[in-house]
Amino acid sequence: MNITPTCLAGCLLLQPNRFNDERGFFQESFRAASYSNAGITEALVQDNWSRSVKGVLRGMHFQRNQPQGKLVSVLRGEIYDVAVDIRKNSATFGQWQGVVLSEHNAQQLWLPPGFAHGFLVLSDVADVIYKTSSYYNAADEASFCWNDPQLAITWPALPQLLSAKDAAASSFTAALA
Template identity: 70%
Template sequence: MNVIAAPLADSLIFEPERFGDQRGFFQENFRVADYRLAGIEDELVQDNWSRSVKGVLRGMHFQHQAPQGKLISVMRGKIYDVAVDVRRHSANFGRWQAVVLSEHKPQQLWLPPGFAHGFLVLSDVADVIYKTSHYYNQADEGAFSCFSAELGISWPDLPYIQSAKDSAAADFHEIFA
C-alpha cells in the first residue's frame, strides 16, 4: 500500500493495491498492520455507510469531547471530500483541504481525531464507507456551515441538497470563537 501525505498535517491518503482482470477486481480494503506501520495507532471501532445522490452536501461534522479519527473510502461513485482542522493547538487550526475520492481510483483518506468532515457527491450516487476511532455520540456532535465565509471552502458548483440541520448550522467562528 502506498501512503501519501495529504494537504493538512497528520492526514494521509492511502492507495491500496487493486488487482483486476476481465472478471473484475480484488482489493484488500483494511489490514490494521498496514495502518500501524503508517503511524495510525487509533483503534477503529465503528463502520459507517452513507449512500447519497448527486448534489448531496453533508457536513461539516465533528464531535466535541470524543473526536473521531476517520478512514474514508468511496465504494461507489465520486465525492469531493473536505476536512477542516479544528484542533485549537494545531498550526493548521481553521484550515481546510479537499480531496476527490472515487471508486475508480483506490484511495482512502485518513483524518485524525480533531478534524471536521464533510463531502459533496459528484456522481449520480455515491456509497461512502468510513471507519471511526470513537463511537458516534449524538449528544457530543457538533457542526458548522459548509459555507462559513472565514474558511473560504471552494465547493464545486452544483445545486446542493442539504439536511435541515446542516443548512441551519452556525458559522465556524460562532462555534470556535
C-alpha cells in the same frame, strides 16, 4: 499501499493496492497492520455507511469531546471529500483539504481525531463508508456551515440538497466557541 501526506498535519491520502484482471479486481479495504505501519494507530471501532444522491452535501461535522478519527472510502460513485483541522493548537488550525474519492481511484482519506468532515456527491449516487476511532454520540456532535467565508472552502459545485441541520449550521468560529 501508497501513503501521501496532505497539507494538513496528520491527514493522509492512502492508495491501497488493487489487483485488476479480466474478472474485475481485488483490494484489501482494511488491514490493521498496514494502517499501523502508515502511522494510523487509533483503534477503529465503528463502521458507517452513507448512500447519497448527486448534489447532496453532508457536513461539516465533528464530535466535540470525543473526537473521531475517520478512514473514508467510496464504494460506489464519486465525492469531493473535505477535512478541516479544528485542533486549536495545530499549525494547520482552520485550514482545509479537499480530495476526490471514487470507486475508480480507490483512494482513502484518513482524518485523525480533531478534524471536521464533510463531502459533496459528484456522481448520480455515492456509497461512502468510513471507519471511526470512537463511537458516534449525537449529544457530542457539532457542525459548522459548509460555506463559511472564514474557511473559503472551494467546492467543485454548489450543493443541491442539505439536511435541515446542515442548512442551519453555525459559523466556524461559533461552532468552536
